[in-house]
Each structure stands twice: as C-alpha cells, then as structure tokens.
Amino acid sequence: MKIAIGNDHAGTExxxxxxxxxxxxxxxxxxxxxxxxxSVDYPDFVHPVARDVEEGTxxxxxxxxxSGNGxxxxxxxxxxVRCALCWTKEIVALAREHNDANILSLPARYISLPQALEMVKTFLSTDFEGGRHERRIEKIPCANP
Structure with a gap:
C-alpha cells in the first residue's frame, strides 16, 4: 500500500x-x-495528494x-476524489463504509494527536460496504467517471 500525505504549517507535527x-x-x-x-498555502500541498489519488499512483x-476545511x-x-473531513474515528468509519472516502482530511487544531492517529488507523482498516452506498456515490458528479 502507498499513501500520499500533504499538510500546511498547522499540520506539520x-x-x-x-x-x-x-x-x-x-x-x-x-x-x-x-x-x-x-505560513504556507495549503492548496500547494493538497493538490499533489489529490492528483496521486486521482491518477491511482x-x-x-x-x-x-x-480546520481541515480548506x-x-x-x-x-x-x-x-472523495475526501472526508473527519473529527472522530466514528465519522472516519462511516466515511469509508458509506462513502468510499479515499482521502482523509484531519483538522489539526481541533483534534488531539492521539485522536488523529486512531483516525488514521480506522481509515485504513475500514472497508467500503458497497450495496446501496455504491448507488449513492455513483451519483456524485465525477466520482466514478
């Protein structure tokens, strides 16, 4: 498995x-x-991650x-790309199970470091359920072109 990671100055630690x-x-x-x-501009570090996911590398x-929002x-x-901004590991699990999220966005100023690490573990260990959820994500424009 290979994962791309990107952050701005608030997320370095x-x-x-x-x-x-x-x-x-x-x-x-x-x-x-x-x-x-x-201080840096987050898009400069997020676009390369999204391109890696988009291209399947x-x-x-x-x-x-x-905040994770930008x-x-x-x-x-x-x-x-189906990026999910998550605040708890329960939301992370739902983002994977129901939305097949392929990028996890973490709000460094609003979660603790131990929470962030648990959220990453949850993201990597949770599978997409498919079924009725597949039909829904297919309706997201450009989700599966």
Missing part, C-alpha cells in the same frame, strides 16, 4: 507522527507536505490543515 505510524505499519509514504511551521491520501475543499475539486 501531525504529519510527522502519521508518517511514523504509517512506516511502522510497512506502508510507503509520499510526502507532499511542508516540513516547517512557517497511491491507494489513499491524508491531508492535514488547521484542504478538503481543495481535494474534492479533483475527479475520482
């Missing part, structure tokens, strides 16, 4: 911890995020910014 977790799980990581805390993406909005502009 979380990104580094997530990368450590992913590597400990034997997952290859493409780091598109900033490694610093100087990675299995999933993880993006991190202060990053999620940016990622969802790409075809074949």
């Amino acid at each position: 979380y990104k580094l911890a997530v990368i450590g977790l992913l590597k400990s799980m034997g997952i290859e990581v493409l780091n598109h995020g900033t490694d610093g805390t100087d 990675v299995t999933y993406g993880i993006i991190i910014c202060g 990053a999620s909005m940016t990622a969802n502009k790409h075809q074949k």
